[in-house]
Amino acid sequence: MRMSKYLLNTLKEVPREAETLSHQLMLRSCMIKKVAAGIYTYMPMGYRVIRKIEAIIREELNREGCIELLMPAVQPAELWQESKRWDFYGKELLRFKDRKGADFCLGPTHEEVITDVVRRELKSYRQLPLNLYQIQTKFRDEIRPRYGLMRGREFIMKDAYSFDVDDQASEKSYWSMYHAYARIFHRCGLKFRAVEADSGAIGGSYTHEFHVLADTGEDTVLSCTHCEYTANIEKAECRKPESVEHGDFLETEKRETPGKKSVEEVAEFLGVQPENLIKTMIFVAEDGTPVAVLVRGDHEVNEVKVRNFLGLNALELADEETIRAATGGPSGFSGPVGLNIRILADYAVREMENAVTGANEKDMHWLNVNPERDFKVSEYGDFRLAEEGEQCPRCEEGRYEQFKGIEVGQVFRLGTKYSESMDCRFLDENGKEKPAVMGCYGIGVGRTAAAAIEQNNDENGIIWPVNIAPFDVMILNLDVRDEDVSIAARTIEEKLEEMSFEVLYDDRDVRAGFKFKDADLIGLPLQVIVGKRGLKEGVVEVKVRRTGDREKVAPAEVPRKVVELLNSLKEQEEQRR
Numbered sequence: 001m002r003m004s005k006y007l008l009n010t011l012k013e014v015p016r017e018a019e020t021l022s023h024q025l026m027l028r029s030c031m032i033k034k035v036a037a038g039i040y041t042y043m044p045m046g047y048r049v050i051r052k053i054e055a056i057i058r059e060e061l062n063r064e065g066c067i068e069l070l071m072p073a074v075q076p077a078e079l080w081q082e083s084k085r086w087d088f089y090g091k092e093l094l095r096f097k098d099r100k101g102a103d104f105c106l107g108p109t110h111e112e113v114i115t116d117v118v119r120r121e122l123k124s125y126r127q128l129p130l131n132l133y134q135i136q137t138k139f140r141d142e143i144r145p146r147y148g149l150m151r152g153r154e155f156i157m158k159d160a161y162s163f164d165v166d167d168q169a170s171e172k173s174y175w176s177m178y179h180a181y182a183r184i185f186h187r188c189g190l191k192f193r194a195v196e197a198d199s200g201a202i203g204g205s206y207t208h209e210f211h212v213l214a215d216t217g218e219d220t221v222l223s224c225t226h227c228e229y230t231a232n233i234e235k236a237e238c239r240k241p242e243s244v245e246h247g248d249f250l251e252t253e254k255r256e257t258p259g260k261k262s263v264e265e266v267a268e269f270l271g272v273q274p275e276n277l278i279k280t281m282i283f284v285a286e287d288g289t290p291v292a293v294l295v296r297g298d299h300e301v302n303e304v305k306v307r308n309f310l311g312l313n314a315l316e317l318a319d320e321e322t323i324r325a326a327t328g329g330p331s332g333f334s335g336p337v338g339l340n341i342r343i344l345a346d347y348a349v350r351e352m353e354n355a356v357t358g359a360n361e362k363d364m365h366w367l368n369v370n371p372e373r374d375f376k377v378s379e380y381g382d383f384r385l386a387e388e389g390e391q392c393p394r395c396e397e398g399r400y401e402q403f404k405g406i407e408v409g410q411v412f413r414l415g416t417k418y419s420e421s422m423d424c425r426f427l428d429e430n431g432k433e434k435p436a437v438m439g440c441y442g443i444g445v446g447r448t449a450a451a452a453i454e455q456n457n458d459e460n461g462i463i464w465p466v467n468i469a470p471f472d473v474m475i476l477n478l479d480v481r482d483e484d485v486s487i488a489a490r491t492i493e494e495k496l497e498e499m500s501f502e503v504l505y506d507d508r509d510v511r512a513g514f515k516f517k518d519a520d521l522i523g524l525p526l527q528v529i530v531g532k533r534g535l536k537e538g539v540v541e542v543k544v545r546r547t548g549d550r551e552k553v554a555p556a557e558v559p560r561k562v563v564e565l566l567n568s569l570k571e572q573e574e575q576r577r
């Protein structure tokens with residue numbers, strides 16, 4: 001492809017709204033163009049990457065026996081009313097009426113549609129397992145779309161849905177998709193972690209997220225240095241502390257702590273350590289019931305763990321008057337002593353002794369408070385945020401290491417949530433009618449491309465992993481007005497294309513420096529630099545974008561050198577862990 005004929009105008013500056021690196025680089029290298037908030041055109045350069053990622057996905061899913069189909073983006077409300085989700089989702093679900101006034105939505109996901117398709121086809125257990133997938137445009141009307149393709153409103157998702165005879169078979173489908181995802185992300189040349197994630201209040205069913213590791217990732221992931229255990233911080237378990245022999249409990253004493261609210265202020269004022277304080281947070285469930293959650297002063301409450309423990313869909317911090325009603329005192333001085341609401345306490349609180357707590361009275365704290373003697377805990381549990389460096393809860397040796405991750409894929413156990421509500425059943429070998437057991441599996445294609453950039457870049461621009469690069473080789477002709485140079489460059493271009501390499505030839509009549517900058521910004525794996533001076537010595541330069549290494553080779557040697565370099569890059573990238 002010739003740059004002078006391609007639709008590829010790189011940008012020096014980008015709009016301020018592009019906060020993340022991948023968003024900036026996708027705009028500057030002309031991979032995407034914004035049409036509206038969260039809605040983009042995939043420009044030719046960007047679409048080549050999308051197609052590469054899709055091709056890898058298709059190969060790996062087809063290898064697992066998945067069957068591709070394509071469902072409509074526009075979905076009738078009736079299906080969402082059957083699954084009872086029509087009224088569950090708010091404005092994020094874009095709804096509209098057709099010319100006859102019938103209700104539709106723009107599909108944010110396709111559980112309802114695929115269950116409707118299968119329920120009409122499924123009769124016998126012999127037809128299962130079935131794993132259907134599509135690569136299709138989704139729409140979710142995010143309130144604040146940002147970061148380019150990372151959090152768009154319209155985006156391309158591969159979504160797959162498995163149907164099995166029972167839980168055991170569904171588990172098999174789940175793990176086969178899990179391993180297919182691992183192969184997909186390895187082949188995309190990405191460093192990733194499969195992360196145990198919070199499956200929401202559904203409980204029972206579990207889910208794994210696939211995170212590309214990148215410092216700019218929004219999610220925090222904890223991974224054990226020794227065993228494989230890796231979890232989203234929302235879910236990461238904490239090791240139960242050893243129970244300690246309790247010494248002598250001192251008498252409680254109420255102490256004035258004027259204006260001292262935070263753990264740090266109170267600890268400093270009283271001359272104790274944060275871990276000697278009991279932090280009391282008052283939450284309210286969706287029905288308004290207040291619940292107190294206690295954690296040690298140096299720990300943080302993990303609201304997702306509390307919400308799941310209580311089996312709630314929503315849980316939020318109580319406001320001032322709820323705190324006053326529930327504790328008798330103002331916020332900042334809450335404590336468990338004398339509290340007659342449900343009290344949950346993290347395991348670490350049980351091992352505390354002679355602790356400091358709020359006195360449920362303005363400017364007052366209790367000293368020498370002891371669990372069970374001075375307050376009753378309804379339930380002890382793992383209610384705190386796990387931290388980097390603490391001991392792994394699963395194995396004896398490891399410790400948590402913290403990563404930032406970008407979630408690019410997710411595998412879910414759905415159970416019979418949709419097959420029950422939408423009557424997707426089959427006759428088992430005894431002729432008994434049963435609901436299919438389902439799983440669903442998503443990959444954000446655009447988000448994978450963006451994550452690849454977040455993980456593969458330097459100060460000059462993008463460094464594409466070979467398998468998803470828009471082209472394999474960039475040829476830079478530094479003297480387009482010199483016939484010999486152009487003949488040499490065109491010969492190399494033809495030879496490489498004969499070998500079915502994808503070549504972008506920069507034939508623009510612009511200064512060399514400009515070409516070098518664009519080549520590094522666009523980030524193709526290899527650059528073949530053809531110039532008058534080099535040719536005089538009978539050589540051209542081959543540069544590896546990732547390392548910056550340059551090698552002088554005879555023009556005739558370039559194809560062999562390209563094969564050698566791309567293969568070794570591919571090998572390194574597919575092994576990245």
Ligand code: 9G3
Binds near residue numbers: 093108109158442
């Ligand atoms: C909606 C809207 C947003 C949504 C959903 C529904 C997320 C919704 C969860 C999933 C689960 C899996 C198949 C592919 C993998 C993920 N956001 N989810 O169901 F109506 Cl507006 O999409 N679906």
